[in-house]
Amino acid sequence: MRYIKTFNESSDLYNTIISDCKDILLDLTDVGIRCGVDGGIKWDGVDSQINADKVKIEIEASSHSKVRLGDFGLSFEHLLSYLESKGYILDSKGSFYENDDWDSYEECPECRSTNVSYDSFTNGERNWGSDYKCGKCGHVGDVDNFQSPSHPISKSELLNSIRNNYYIDFMYLVFLKKKS
Numbered sequence: 555m556r557y558i559k560t561f562n563e564s565s566d567l568y569n570t571i572i573s574d575c576k577d578i579l580l581d582l583t584d585v586g587i588r589c590g591v592d593g594g595i596k597w598d599g600v601d602s603q604i605n606a607d608k609v610k611i612e613i614e615a616s617s618h619s620k621v622r623l624g625d626f627g628l629s630f631e632h633l634l635s636y637l638e639s640k641g642y643i644l645d646s647k648g649s650f651y652e653n654d655d656w657d658s659y660e661e662c663p664e665c666r667s668t669n670v671s672y673d674s675f676t677n678g679e680r681n682w683g684s685d686y687k688c689g690k691c692g693h694v695g696d697v698d699n700f701q702s703p704s705h706p707i708s709k710s711e712l713l714n715s716i717r718n719n720y721y722i723d724f725m726y727l728v729f730l731k732k733k734s
């Protein structure tokens with residue numbers, strides 16, 4: 555006979571995953587780093603419910619010190635392997651991190667190419683009043699639409715950032731359930 559999961563069983567399992575993630579991040583929360591773990595919300599047009607296909611994790615440094623990723627390498631590796639064991643994969647499209655001291659991340663808002671630059675130069679200098687242009691699709695627009703403080707992060711970039719002990723102010727990780 556086919557086993558059919560009832561809603562409550564699957565939501566219990568999901569709540570366990572969320573609380574396990576919080577436990578894994580205790581090394582961070584113990585030293586005052588804010589860690590938010592929750593699911594997405596699915597809206598079907600009438601009702602909203604927890605989206606068990608998604609786990610969202612927010613890591614926020616306290617106002618007086620940044621988070622040194624290398625200090626928590628084991629926690630992050632544990633988090634990645636735990637969620638992978640439950641079928642959740644880090645989504646590099648939705649995940650990002652920020653450090654107020656970094657340059658903006660530059661990307662075309664149309665085609666997401668990072669081959670973008672100021673459209674015009676004056677004597678080899680950036681002309682700050684000018685527009686930005688995409689070298690791939692040719693889209694031209696306001697600088698603000700091309701620049702963001704949020705740098706996208708993939709699993710390999712996260713592991714690399716831990717190895718290089720990057721400092722961050724904020725990190726948002728989205729894990730999506732692998733379709734079986």
Ligand SMILES: [Zn+2]
Pocket residue numbers: 662663664665666667688689690691692693
């Ligand atoms: Zn483009």
